[in-house]
Amino acid sequence: MKKIKLKKAEHNIKIGKECPYYEPNIKEDCLLEVDGEIIGFYIKDVTKYSNKLQQLIAIANKEAMTNKAPE
Numbered sequence: 001m002k003k004i005k006l007k008k009a010e011h012n013i014k015i016g017k018e019c020p021y022y023e024p025n026i027k028e029d030c031l032l033e034v035d036g037e038i039i040g041f042y043i044k045d046v047t048k049y050s051n052k053l054q055q056l057i058a059i060a061n062k063e064a065m066t067n068k069a070p071e
Contacts, residue, residue: 002030006039015067 004026013019032040046054 001041002028003033003038004030004042006032006034008034 026042027044028042029044030042031038032042043049043057046057
């Protein structure tokens with residue numbers, strides 16, 4: 001799977017605030033990397049994976065949208 005090296009971007013958006021729309025620039029399955037460490041992934045179509053994986057992804061996504069997630 002392809003790795004995408006992320007670069008930090010400064011912003012003033014806080015948890016709970018509306019984010020401006022940005023056109024996506026990642027369009028294929030990949031791993032997301034910062035400073036040589038894998039911190040996440042993007043899967044274009046989760047339906048091609050098992051039902052269990054789809055459930056885990058849904059749970060992770062829900063948790064990422066809470067105030068428990070680091071800024």
